Amino acid sequence: MLEVTGLHVAYGGIQAVRSITFHVNEGETVALIGANGAGKTTTLKAISRVVNAVGGDVHFCGEKIIGVAPHEIIRKGIALVPEGRGVFPRLSVLENLRMGAFVRDDKAGIAADIDRMYAYFPRLKERADQLAGTLSGGEQQMLAIGRALMSRPKMLLLDEPSMGLAPIMVQKIFEVIRNVAAAGMTILLIEQNAKLALESSQRAYVMESGEITLNGESAALLHDPKVKAAYLGE
Numbered sequence: 001m002l003e004v005t006g007l008h009v010a011y012g013g014i015q016a017v018r019s020i021t022f023h024v025n026e027g028e029t030v031a032l033i034g035a036n037g038a039g040k041t042t043t044l045k046a047i048s049r050v051v052n053a054v055g056g057d058v059h060f061c062g063e064k065i066i067g068v069a070p071h072e073i074i075r076k077g078i079a080l081v082p083e084g085r086g087v088f089p090r091l092s093v094l095e096n097l098r099m100g101a102f103v104r105d106d107k108a109g110i111a112a113d114i115d116r117m118y119a120y121f122p123r124l125k126e127r128a129d130q131l132a133g134t135l136s137g138g139e140q141q142m143l144a145i146g147r148a149l150m151s152r153p154k155m156l157l158l159d160e161p162s163m164g165l166a167p168i169m170v171q172k173i174f175e176v177i178r179n180v181a182a183a184g185m186t187i188l189l190i191e192q193n194a195k196l197a198l199e200s201s202q203r204a205y206v207m208e209s210g211e212i213t214l215n216g217e218s219a220a221l222l223h224d225p226k227v228k229a230a231y232l233g234e
């Protein structure tokens with residue numbers, strides 16, 4: 001479904017992503033793991049066209065998307081949940097969810113999906129009228145995921161959904177991610193928490209200094225000595 005070929009991204013002289021190639025099949029959850037500064041966020045930004053790639057290609061559902069305008073990406077069916085979440089702080093929870101559906105005009109479907117988000121995240125239902133900026137970090141993460149799903153994407157790009165959250169909140173968020181995946185969503189999951197990422201995905205790629213150095217089935221990578229030593233603290 002998503003094919004990234006020889007993707008290269010630089011910030012001035014800094015080569016943040018060096019010619020990486022990977023793919024995500026329809027219905028799969030694929031994890032991209034790696035240390036701080038490895039180039040994970042940059043990869044997601046290049047796919048979602050927030051930054052320009054220097055070289056390489058990205059195809060989504062067979063269509064070249066590397067030159068597409070950033071706002072067109074969401075219409076193609078790709079929804080990004082950015083690092084740091086990016087909810088609209090001065091809008092309510094409900095208004096944020098509605099904003100997520102701006103590319104749609106099926107009123108009944110939107111209402112049904114808002115109920116579906118409330119079922120995934122009962123906490124958001126309780127806080128429907130609260131301003132998003134006053135939500136806790138975990139609640140904002142829930143809202144960011146809910147808002148992304150409201151566009152009815154074909155694929156979800158998640159950047160560090162566990163960042164800064166207490167373990168119990170991380171468990172809740174990942175329970176929903178697994179449920180969304182089980183319902184058929186295609187997911188590219190970026191995570192520092194390698195154990196959680198590998199346990200929640202079918203395949204994974206390991207990034208180091210802008211390059212993919214390892215890849216394989218997540219279950220196998222969990223037992224890989226190099227992965228264990230470098231990312232699982234074992």
Ligand SMILES: Nc1ncnc2c1ncn2[C@@H]1O[C@H](COP(=O)(O)OP(=O)(O)OP(=O)(O)O)[C@@H](O)[C@H]1O
Binds near residue numbers: 034041042
């Ligand atoms: N806007 C920018 N300008 C200059 N350099 C940048 C910019 N954004 C990122 N970088 C650099 O690119 C490299 C990759 O950063 P990136 O954010 O992609 O890493 P990451 O793997 O997501 O790390 P983390 O796990 O800390 O979020 C880093 O060396 C970073 O300093």
Ligand SMILES: [Mg+2]
Binds near residue numbers: 040041042083160
């Ligand atoms: Mg990052």
